[in-house]
Amino acid sequence: MCGIAGLIHRGKSADIGSQMTSMLQALKHRGPDSTGYALYGDGGKDYIMRFKVAEQEDLASGFDIHDTIKERKDTVDARLKEMKVKVKDEEQVTEYAHRYTLSFDGDLKRMIDFIEDIEGVEILSIGHALELIKDLGDAAVVCEQYSLNGFKGTHAIGHTRMATESDVDIRSAHPYWAYPFNDVSVVHNGQLTNYWTNRRDLERRGHRFMSDCDSELIAVYIAHRIDEGDDLEDAMRRSVNELDGVFTYLVATADSLGMAKDVMAAKPMVLYESDDLIALASEEVAIRSIFPHEIDTFDPYEGEVRVWQS
Amino acid sequence: MAKLNTEHDSHKLGMHTEQLSGRTQQVFFSPSAEDNFVYHDSIEVDFKKTAEIDAGPLDISDVNIKIRDLMKRGVGTITVKNPSAKHSLGVGILNRLNLNFEGSLGYFGCGLCDGPNVRISGRVGWSCAENMMSGTIVIEKNAGSTFGAAMRGGDLVCKGDVGSRTGIDQKGGTIIVGGNAGAFNGFMMQRGRIIILGNAGKNLGDSMYDGTIFVGGKIEDLGVDAVEGEITPTEEKWLENKLELYGMSAPNGVKNLTKIVAGKQLWNYDNLEPSEKKLVL
Numbered sequence: 001m002c003g004i005a006g007l008i009h010r011g012k013s014a015d016i017g018s019q020m021t022s023m024l025q026a027l028k029h030r031g032p033d034s035t036g037y038a039l040y041g042d043g044g045k046d047y048i049m050r051f052k053v054a055e056q057e058d059l060a061s062g063f064d065i066h067d068t069i070k071e072r073k074d075t076v077d078a079r080l081k082e083m084k085v086k087v088k089d090e091e092q093v094t095e096y097a098h099r100y101t102l103s104f105d106g107d108l109k110r111m112i113d114f115i116e117d118i119e120g121v122e123i124l125s126i127g128h129a130l131e132l133i134k135d136l137g138d139a140a141v142v143c144e145q146y147s148l149n150g151f152k153g154t155h156a157i158g159h160t161r162m163a164t165e166s167d168v169d170i171r172s173a174h175p176y177w178a179y180p181f182n183d184v185s186v187v188h189n190g191q192l193t194n195y196w197t198n199r200r201d202l203e204r205r206g207h208r209f210m211s212d213c214d215s216e217l218i219a220v221y222i223a224h225r226i227d228e229g230d231d232l233e234d235a236m237r238r239s240v241n242e243l244d245g246v247f248t249y250l251v252a253t254a255d256s257l258g259m260a261k262d263v264m265a266a267k268p269m270v271l272y273e274s275d276d277l278i279a280l281a282s283e284e285v286a287i288r289s290i291f292p293h294e295i296d297t298f299d300p301y302e303g304e305v306r307v308w309q310s
Numbered sequence: 311m312a313k314l315n316t317e318h319d320s321h322k323l324g325m326h327t328e329q330l331s332g333r334t335q336q337v338f339f340s341p342s343a344e345d346n347f348v349y350h351d352s353i354e355v356d357f358k359k360t361a362e363i364d365a366g367p368l369d370i371s372d373v374n375i376k377i378r379d380l381m382k383r384g385v386g387t388i389t390v391k392n393p394s395a396k397h398s399l400g401v402g403i404l405n406r407l408n409l410n411f412e413g414s415l416g417y418f419g420c421g422l423c424d425g426p427n428v429r430i431s432g433r434v435g436w437s438c439a440e441n442m443m444s445g446t447i448v449i450e451k452n453a454g455s456t457f458g459a460a461m462r463g464g465d466l467v468c469k470g471d472v473g474s475r476t477g478i479d480q481k482g483g484t485i486i487v488g489g490n491a492g493a494f495n496g497f498m499m500q501r502g503r504i505i506i507l508g509n510a511g512k513n514l515g516d517s518m519y520d521g522t523i524f525v526g527g528k529i530e531d532l533g534v535d536a537v538e539g540e541i542t543p544t545e546e547k548w549l550e551n552k553l554e555l556y557g558m559s560a561p562n563g564v565k566n567l568t569k570i571v572a573g574k575q576l577w578n579y580d581n582l583e584p585s586e587k588k589l590v591l
Contacts, residue, residue: 302493
């Protein structure tokens with residue numbers, strides 16, 4: 001089933017970590033397998049890179065895993081040094097998840113490919129504003145594990161996952177980062193029926209997939225369209241016709257938030273829009289978790305695409 | 311329970327004239343079978359006895375249990391405050407009751423109801439009034455998709471906009487939408503009426519077996535086997551009366567509503583049973 005949520009503050013920052021946690025926890029019944037956040041901070045000149053060196057389930061795979069995890073992390077550090085990436089700050093959030101602040105002027109895609117070439121290593125996100133956090137469990141668990149309360153930023157998207165087409169693991173959890181474009185992320189509720197056709201096409205064009213989850217395709221598709229010269233809204237409008245199936249998805253970039261709904265309108269989305277805040281979710285109960293008072297909401301229609309700026 | 315008249319107003323208005331083709335049979339309740347209209351455990355309530363429930367701190371099931379407990383104590387008018395878009399509130403009420411929600415409901419609100427008069431001051435989520443049997447439900451703001459799905463009777467009114475698939479598989483009753491409606495409205499409807507005063511999205515009335523859809527605004531396109539019909543004087547009168555009941559009116563008068571009915575050209579209008587087809591073939 002899955003639940004998705006998004007919010008964007010216009011012209012100001014707020015505690016989006018707490019707000020998104022409230023929204024996602026209200027959607028827990030739509031998917032308790034994993035929870036993910038794409039949080040957009042105020043941004044700066046440096047890159048923020050979130051990456052993992054193992055799956056949570058790997059920790060139970062044997063006595064050597066802890067050494068393996070350490071070796072992978074050391075290899076990441078060595079390769080960053082080799083690529084002349086300056087690591088200004090590093091934080092180990094869990095045994096397998098890290099947050100680095102980087103300074104780098106070189107070829108970003110080449111650097112990303114070099115790091116992801118290490119077995120078991122996946123870059124969850126890289127960008128000036130985006131921080132992508134996802135792990136197993138509900139929003140309360142992930143929020144506490146990654147200390148997300150108090151995270152200041154302008155906008156965020158999030159996802160509660162009920163695994164249907166792929167495994168219960170971090171690589172299949174949402175959001176997906178639109179590799180190699182920094183600051184672009186996607187969450188999705190639905191099912192794409194022309195996944196493999198599109199995936200083969202995009203792979204032939206040089207795009208990489210880290211999972212077998214159909215939702216990742218949307219992120220890669222959007223990245224490809226942006227690479228072809230579309231702006232975000234154009235890419236999303238095109239996707240409504242070219243991606244087959246039932247879906248509602250949200251996309252965020254460094255300064256915008258977008259939503260698209262398939263032409264069958266088979267997946268829900270409720271929208272609240274005011275002068276200073278837009279909030280949207282699979283169910284109104286998620287929006288109401290951050291608005292104690294009565295508000296006016298509505299359902300976007302079939303095939304509808306909307307984009308808002310922060 | 312109120313005594314039933316042998317003479318139905320709806321008969322005078324010609325509202326029982328839908329002739330379903332094929333194998334379907336029309337069966338109407340007989341006033342002589344009055345006992346069958348009352349559930350064996352229905353409760354006599356006094357509409358003058360009122361009570362309030364604050365749903366804010368309560369779980370969904372606690373709110374619904376409180377509604378039933380109050381009905382058992384003879385309370386006939388219940389106001390639920392702070393529903394906060396919780397799901398499945400006010401479901402399965404098989405009794406006369408005035409039920410007011412001050413706020414919005416989530417998914418599946420007031421489903422499977424048979425008898426209550428419900429007023430919701432806010433919005434409702436997906437599948438409001440699914441399988442509603444009788445009574446009235448009036449929503450002051452917007453509604454989500456599958457509004458009144460498989461509804462069998464009563465009046466379901468949304469004064470704002472509704473999502474997609476309104477009245478899907480509708481089997482009776484009346485759905486009124488004050489604003490616009492999304493796609494696939496009246497999909498596979500079998501009987502009953504949908505009145506959309508605003509615009510209707512694509513595939514309106516797709517594969518409808520029977521029933522009638524009236525639209526005040528633009529229709530994006532019609533679904534398979536949905537065709538335009540001509541509004542009769544009886545229907546005009548019925549439409550005026552029905553809309554007036556809820557303080558609503560057609561933007562350009564009921565005469566200018568577009569009427570959509572089933573063309574009845576689909577395979578399912580073949581009268582032959584599968585066993586009979588075998589004989590023919």
